[in-house]
Amino acid sequence: MTILKTASAALIATVVATGAFAQDGANIFVIGGKADDPFWSIVKKGAEDAGQIVEAQGGSVTWLGPQNYDNLGPDAADLIRTAIAQDADAIVGPNWVPEAMDEAFQAVTEAGIPLILYNAGGIEAADRLGAMNYVGSDDYLAGKAAGEYFADHGVTNVTCVNTLPGAANLQAQCKGLIDGATGKGGTAQELPLPMSSFGNPTAVAQAVKGHLLESPEVAGLYTIGNVDANSASIAIMQAGAGDRVKLGGFNLDQTILDNIKAGTQLFAIDQQGYLQGFLSVAILNNYVNYGLTVPTRQILTGPGIIDAANVDATLAGVAAGVR
Template sequence: MSKLRTLMAGAAVAAVCVTTASAADIAIIGGKSDDAFFAKIAKGITDATLVVEAHGGTVNYLQLQTYDNIGGDAANLVRTAMSQNVDIIAVPNWVPDTQDEAIKAAMNAGIAVILYNAGGGEKAAELGAINYIGNEEYPAGFAGGKYFAEHGAKHVICVNTVPGSGNIEDRCRGLADGMAEAGVTAEQLPLPASSFGDPTAVAEAIKATLLGDDTIDGVFAISSADADSAYTAMQQAGKLDSVQLGSFDMNVAGLERIRDSEQLFAIDQQPWLQGFLAVTLADGYVNYGLAMATSPLLTGPGIVDLTNIDATLAGGEQGYR
């Protein structure tokens, strides 16, 4: 027994040494603090930070303050992370034309990069990033277009409140192609970037569009907040019975609408997983050389509708879905 205790004590000391010797300094860049979608990513980051701190490391979450200049501001946050001498940066590549230069500069300075949430696997391979974690936007939009068409929609508008953002443009393009495959139509409704986060402005724009075109029978929102605004617009326009609502992402209100048959579906990309995996994989890569054999590492898309609403709503009420 005494020999066993000695061996166990030695193993415990070794484990402590490994834990305290490893230390990854991680910077992760994300959206606005009042963005409901990024609140779920932030929850994943917070949970993953416990793992990093257990290994003696740190996580610095750098957030955009507005979405008025999303690509330029994200590039500047990459430069901020570089100035902090971090080991690795996890960043969405929302606007590649603006962000690629900063990401390449970080990698040239010896800082590893993981793309997450926006950018895709091909862009990660092009830049030499470790991996991409998240949704592939075009296929997700395509799936939404097919779902709309399968449920009778013939003319859908994709409400884009962040025009110029590559991932959102891909969502709307995928939607249009998915519907076109079935011989029906989708078109983009681009709104000023300043409308993002302004539910009244978004609702008024959708309402005016619906009232101006009776052929529209579907609205596709790019976020859960915009889906709330779209529902308000449909109510005010008297279109709840003639227009179907679909969205990327979801909140509890959206999930309750699906449960109550007031919203057709939502496309889930599991943002909590994106934040959690971006941080834990960054930690494992820096400390132990761990990397996933699968690239990209997809967290979506998944369709949430009446068939799986109960389990999803339970996760939404706890801030995970």
């Protein structure tokens, strides 16, 4: 990540010194998560770092996020329409809930506005909606990698804790987990919780604790976000299940990496959110200003597995705010 940031600074200096930028610049709108969501703050940092180049070339990057996740699909669709109404030159967005968001994304491409999907949806959604690229992890493969990792480490009964069950990318992740675990002879299931529980540590911890007490055969928990992983860790302790239940999850932060290092969390799946924000904005900026395109339409930033073998190398990225 440091290499990317250094390269950005060098490019900004060159652009400013030579005056080699479009007269008006590109006004890029980025649809993302809540401002206080730990994962999305990293994605936002990536977009803002790339935005330094955009601003040096006379353009701007505007971040639009929902107030909460209770009505995720319709609220995100409204943000897309807001970007269109504010004369966006290009738009970046996740296809979280296709049935609620596809129409808004189609309005983007029908208006001739360049679009990149990132974080959720995959290349299939990019094809369906006419987006230039998809930048992000493959959620099904992320879940499958997690299910296989659990099985390979002797954890044969796993629950996928889904606090955003209406989001297609997270449904795909839980399906991947189930397929990965069962494909290696294990058992897995999904525990869907109300969307209002996402980001609510108390609600998640109580629900997961209840699940563990009611299902003593469960030997592994997988969460769809780093905040939920920390809640699940507390639930495991409260249920007195530390000896039998191993924890894995999607995304990471300082606490999760410390837990992996200490052995209280088995692994985390990394999707490199910083790169999702950075690359999406950079690609669109170059396209709007210079007509440059990336021939590889699916640009995967994950999944990667962080465990005891590579946790130390990842901690430096967390300190820099990019992991």
